[in-house]
Amino acid sequence: MNIGRIITDRRKALGLTQQALAEKLNISFQAVSKWENGMSYPDVTILPELAAVLKASIDSLLGYSSQSLTEYDKRYNGEGYYWGLSPNNLCYEIMRLKPPTKPYKVLDIGCGEGKDAVFLARNGYNVTAFDISEKGLSKAGELADSCGVKIDFFKADIRDFRLETDFDIIFSSGVFHYIPQEQRVNVIEGLKEHTASNGINIINVFVRKPFIPLPPDIEESELAADDWKSGELFMYYHDWMFHKNDEQIFDCNSSGVPHKHCMDVMIAEKY
Template sequence: MNKRKALGYTQQTLADKLNVSFQAVSKWENGTNYPEMEMLPMIASVLDTSIDSLLGYKPFMVSDYDKRYDTADYYWGITPNNLCYEIMKLRPPIKPLKVLDIGCGEGKDAVFLARNGYIVTAFDLSEAGIEKGKKLAEKWNTHVDFFKADITDFRATKYYDIIFSSGVFHMIKPEIRKEITANLKECTNKNGIHAINVFVEKPFVSEPPDKDANWFRWNSGELFMLYYDWKLHKTEEIIFDCNSGGIPHQHCMDIMIAERVK
């Protein structure tokens, strides 16, 4: 259901694509019936996902992040990322601007942007993170359209003015990075911006203590090269101290803000 909604499909739309009745789709989603096994590849293809995801298979990183977020406190705190302020300077919400927050975690950045007048959609793989994001939005009496999705499966079908992602793109395997960024670029309005940071491989920076099993660091400058045809407002590489997981360590990160000019 979440994947269908993320793609903007109604039950009837999905039914038409699969050549079944919308009642069949409804029964699949409410658990009263299940599709035949031979239909799974077709359903996965139409929803642009994997059969494992359809069957509810959860890799290690889901349970890992769910455990991190299953606390009263916010694992990453509630202070907005500095990129949020840079977004506001470059694209102030003087008119309705649609934002997509990819890998929103516990929702601190999505809620901050919504509080400041942006129309925000946000997704994460962690159910616990999504629930905490909803509570944070409720606390601030604002709205974010939260949903659950996997960045490796998600493909945008709607257009956005701003696409934001912090500390998430290392979950994307190298072989699908170009495909995913091309999709996000295509689904960005003219003069829209992407504000993204990625963890970068450096031989002198040790692995973080809270590293998960699905960590794929980027090469220095790799992200910037994928936006060679956009106007680059910011390209910065930094090394910073971090205390996530309770053990002091360092990260190297590339930070980019790019604008679609064509």
């Protein structure tokens, strides 16, 4: 259980010192320090108050990230498309490396409202896509219908979904940070195994840098998953051929408050 880490992240995201958190809970700052260092756990009787002060659910403090479902459903419930309709630049990389000279099989993991899946289907790829958000999938289905393309959309959770067929291209953008540390090897081994020979995996993941503050609109579910380290994604693919392994720091204004993210971006080919 990494409750200490979750408390630290949440506390810092709210701009609280250990002392300030301790005062709100009427306990000593040493107690907070011990939780955060993993030397003790908060007593169950203090969890409701701790969750309230940290503006988090008890589930998320304990590392259960079911919040992602409701958070994204809420985002996708609004008018229009939350992430817009322009395809991710990585879709053009797919077209460059695997031009659709035949209907290559693509899997889009965490497809959201389907902009990338639909773009690829419109360009001749045979696309399958899943997400955990029903609202996202329903909008993705509508987008595909309005563009006259057929896509196999379904609901699944990347943390426990296992592939049964092979794909030429496996693509995922902005999703892998939901995979907890202890599940990464299994999830990624499954993707590698079910990539066709000479197929590619195109993946990006947020990585935590000590000099970049937490984004102001970070979700509880994102705090609940462990951070990815710089280069960790590349390490899982050490035995594949890299077309790209890049780390990018970029500006974001998603909450109306300018902030930065750091992302590792990888294109690897099964060789």
